[in-house]
Amino acid sequence: MKGAVLLLSGVPGTGKSSLAQAWLRTFPRGLHLPVDTLRELVVSGIAHPSLSADPEAARQFALARRVAFSAAALYAHAGFAVAIDDVIWPHDPDALSAELLGGLSVSRLFLTAQLETVLERNRTRTGKPFEPEMLEPIIRVLHASMNPADFAAAGWQIISSEGKALAHTLETVLKNGAPSRVWERSAAGLESEV
Template sequence: MNTGPIWVLSGSPGVGKSSVARALLARTPRGLHLPIDDLRDLVVSGLAPPSLTDDPEATHQFRLAREAARFHARLYAEAGFVVALDDVLWPADLAMLRVAWDGLDVRPVLLAPSLAVTHGRNAARVGKPFDTALLVPMIDALHPGLQPADFLAAGWHVLETSDLTVEQTADALLALPW
């Protein structure tokens, strides 16, 4: 059986990582979506919320969720599934994930719409178990730090998705040269 690719989608909260992952995987016969937020939400007690400060417990819990995703991504990719992992990741984070993905087809992409579009998408989100307005300060802090040039230099693809729908973004991902 052939291994499936592992898509790694990054971007600030609200850019559409999960929506794009679902649209991408809906086009495959077998797909697994690994949103780091959902893995973290499996914590029943003691969940440390995301923070803009250096909270050691939140850092520890994000590391655990990423390690779990790394394991599951390899397991499913080796079984022929197309895998999409989404999180707010920087190039150094991917280096940590790749340790367990040697020999696999890893496809890192930064989704990079404008800050205004990101805020609009965040405000329009539904189905979250919290008020998405709470993410506005996090978006304002993280978005500028996710510099496309840094990702390009590390071998990522960068998609400016301000003018793209979710479906158009999935099309654009599939059209990238790998």
């Protein structure tokens, strides 16, 4: 049986990774593919996000997305649920989805939260190969330009993670159509903030 694929987008700090992992735990087998993590596997020559139109950064993001979609297809065809977590615009995944995810159940979710909330979440990040504050100007620009209405018009489900416990956000996602297998078993204990 083929697995489901969930594409998650949103400004950094909206809780994409936390939600992806919680959603995947509702399945017997789940794979989380954060595009940033794939990019950070580059040992030398990585181009970090910036406000400049850096062609090398754009190329590296495109490569990481292609790897994520290719891996998602392989795992989903093998019965895994897969979550791809990225900062991606409404129509950016269309070509990759058509090319690599055809025949699979694919849901699209855009997470939102207020600017001050995502900035505070970013400030408390750990484990990034760069200082989180370097993302602050990028977050401000993305927050102002990633319009939820544009995502809704392109068929994405829109969910706010503002002030909600992770279990509540996950329950909202599942009630609005994202597939799950074992929600009843996994809902207990998910009380941390997204």
